Amino acid sequence: MILTNVFSVNTPFYHYPERTGKRWAKRILALFLAGAFIAAFSFAAYADWKEQREEEFFTYRRFFLRQGLIDVATSDGRAQEDLKSFYRNFTDGLYAMSAGQLDKAEEHIKSARLAWPEYYGSDFLLGLIYEQKGDTQLAARYYKSYLNKLRYLQQGSYRISEPLIRSLNPAGVERYDLARQLVRERLARHGIDLGKVRPAITPPEFLISLIIAAVLVVLYGLIQYKVWPFLRRQYRIKHAPEGYWVCRICGATNPDTAKVCSECDRPRPDGQDGHG
DSSP states (O other), X not given: OHHXXXXXXXXXXXXXXXXXXXXXXXXXXXXXXXXXXXXXXXXXXXXXXXXXXXXXXXXXXXXXXXXXXXXXTOSOHHHHHHHHHHHHHHHHHHHHHHTTOHHHHHHHHHHHHHHOTTXXXXXXXXXXXXXXXXXXXXXXXXXXXXXXXXXHHHTTOOTTTHHHHHHHOTTOOOOHHHHXXXXXXHHHHTTOOGGGOXXXXXXXXXXXXXXXXXXHHHHHHHIIIIIHHXXXXXXXXXXXXXXXXXXXXXXXXXXXXOSBOXXXXXXXXXXXXXXX
């Protein structure tokens, strides 16, 4: 009777593993649901943070400049006038953007960019203006120019104007890697690859580049067709083979017995022997 009661299927001892398994299954399910809720909440929070960060980055409001720094920035009259022109046009462009007057803002920001080309904020605002106008290709070029100038600034290429650039913006200068990531992601949504975008060049910059290229071409032509042949001819005149003389006009080699050049019929200069 005792053995029958101990091993009976109705005893609590026999059902204990089954109840424990169900309890653990409920706990695992609860943990899974809690983890899924936390992950979903974290993803939503990250998406909201990322969207907020992008909104704070792609706005004209972070480029309002400190007042009073332009007047004391430099003692050079011409440079100070350029900086005042920059500040006036840049500020007018910002207020025009705040009023939704994109054409007026474009005009002022371009004038500010011409007055002070090194300031990266002008290129960023022009990119923002063209993006709002729907010209994403042109906006991408100005964004690329903005990134290039920002990189030059952080590399120390603007040694003279860097202190002023850093002090003008109350929000500080953004990191290049972060700015590049945000711009690349924004352009990717428009189907634009940042790596294939050419930076924007203003007409003066293009004109200067064209003039430099033309000067280099002219110098190359002079060296290749004038200077180098002249130097070679002078060398051959001074180092003529023994028993010969070299014409100073055409560079032809003639024997010492010849009184005129065999190529150009010019007479042999008086006193010129086989060594010039």
